[in-house]
Amino acid sequence: MKGFAMLGLNKVGWIEKPTPAITAMDALVKPLAVSPCTSDVHTVWEGAIGDRHDLILGHEAVAEVVEVGSLVKDFKPGDKVIIPAITPYWETVESQMGYHQHSGGMLLGWQFSNVRDGVFGEYFQVIQADGNLALLPDNVTVEEGVMLSDMVPTGFHGADNAEVAYGETVAVIGIGPVGLMAVAGANLRGAARIFAVGSRELCQKVSKLYGATDLINYKKGDVVGQIKEATHGKPVDKVIIAGGTMEAFEWALKLVRPAGIISNINYLGSGEYFKVNRVDWGLGMGHIKIVGGLMPGGRKNMEYLSNLLKYKKLDVSHLLTHRFKGFGHIEEGLLLMKDKPKELIKPVVTI
Ligand code: NDP
Ligand code: ZN
Numbered sequence: 074m075k076g077f078a079m080l081g082l083n084k085v086g087w088i089e090k091p092t093p094a095i096t097a098m099d100a101l102v103k104p105l106a107v108s109p110c111t112s113d114v115h116t117v118w119e120g121a122i123g124d125r126h127d128l129i130l131g132h133e134a135v136a137e138v139v140e141v142g143s144l145v146k147d148f149k150p151g152d153k154v155i156i157p158a159i160t161p162y163w164e165t166v167e168s169q170m171g172y173h174q175h176s177g178g179m180l181l182g183w184q185f186s187n188v189r190d191g192v193f194g195e196y197f198q199v200i201q202a203d204g205n206l207a208l209l210p211d212n213v214t215v216e217e218g219v220m221l222s223d224m225v226p227t228g229f230h231g232a233d234n235a236e237v238a239y240g241e242t243v244a245v246i247g248i249g250p251v252g253l254m255a256v257a258g259a260n261l262r263g264a265a266r267i268f269a270v271g272s273r274e275l276c277q278k279v280s281k282l283y284g285a286t287d288l289i290n291y292k293k294g295d296v297v298g299q300i301k302e303a304t305h306g307k308p309v310d311k312v313i314i315a316g317g318t319m320e321a322f323e324w325a326l327k328l329v330r331p332a333g334i335i336s337n338i339n340y341l342g343s344g345e346y347f348k349v350n351r352v353d354w355g356l357g358m359g360h361i362k363i364v365g366g367l368m369p370g371g372r373k374n375m376e377y378l379s380n381l382l383k384y385k386k387l388d389v390s391h392l393l394t395h396r397f398k399g400f401g402h403i404e405e406g407l408l409l410m411k412d413k414p415k416e417l418i419k420p421v422v423t424i
Contacts, residue, residue, distance in 0.1 A: 075089060076190065076194035079128045093196065096142055099201070107403065130407070153218075160201070174368070226374055241264050242264070242268075244270065245285070248285075248316070252271065253280055253391075266287065296324050312324075320347075321339070333362075334361070337365035338366060395419070
């Protein structure tokens, strides 16, 4: 079969590989729609997870089941399924502790295009199909469904980890597709005021559709100053970091209230450290939590998040700015994600 792969650091291309073999609990699926991700860009062009050779890229897909192992109970060939970016083994100690994202070791619930071939192949293997697949609701398109693989669960994880509550003020730093879903998640959880920090006009406009109340352009002045001016010097309750550099942590510490939460979902692809200012962190006694999380995957999360689309509580179509038809367009989509033209939020390729 053909697949679009990382050939090595800074190198991508099409390769031939054998169709993957499955075991008794797995499914073999073929993609119906895929979406390239900023994380693929960190992986290839920043070497964020180290060097990889001939590793098929991609972790966001809606697919059709082609074959299932003998122990798979709930899925059959022909089913249209949502593929979560995170597809862990569910029996590990880490999964039992509630952190399936790290099943088997740090970040190892992230299997696709990390420890096994990703979804940019003509076929791919999903381990533990009953635990990791979810049926795509009939009234959700395959293109919208792909946003459930990663963008929705990651953004919402940012809002969940920030423990956003009714009436709170939240700053979301970075409003690409992930940050936009963090805005939507914070809004659904009841935030009253949401600062959306980005510079591209389209993302700013879309952030308003998802619940942002205040737009901050980081290219037009100091972010902390602009937000503090709008709040008359008051701190915000929570900060969600979904883009930018390590400096965002310094801003967040200056913005957040005592006992507030800084929730990072940004993939820190380069640089080594971020700074924690002693005074901003309450001299070490401010009860300010800094938490960073990989999105939760698996069947239950996909089923519940897809309900939001099924019952029209969340419209992900605003994210889909570039639509391609045909497997061959994956490369174009990925290069768009790398170059981030101003009219781009998210590309999707239907197959
Ligand atoms: P985008 O590149 O589309 O968006 C990044 C956002 O950050 C944009 O709004 C951009 O603004 C803003 N930004 C860029 N530079 C700065 C800066 N110096 N200061 C402030 N803001 C800045 O990325 P995505 O939304 O696709 O992804 C966001 C991150 O989430 C990525 O690192 C991705 O790898 C990661 N991710 C994490 C996952 C997880 O499980 N935790 C899963 C999936 C993705 P503008 O472009 O408007 O100038
Ligand atoms: Zn992704």
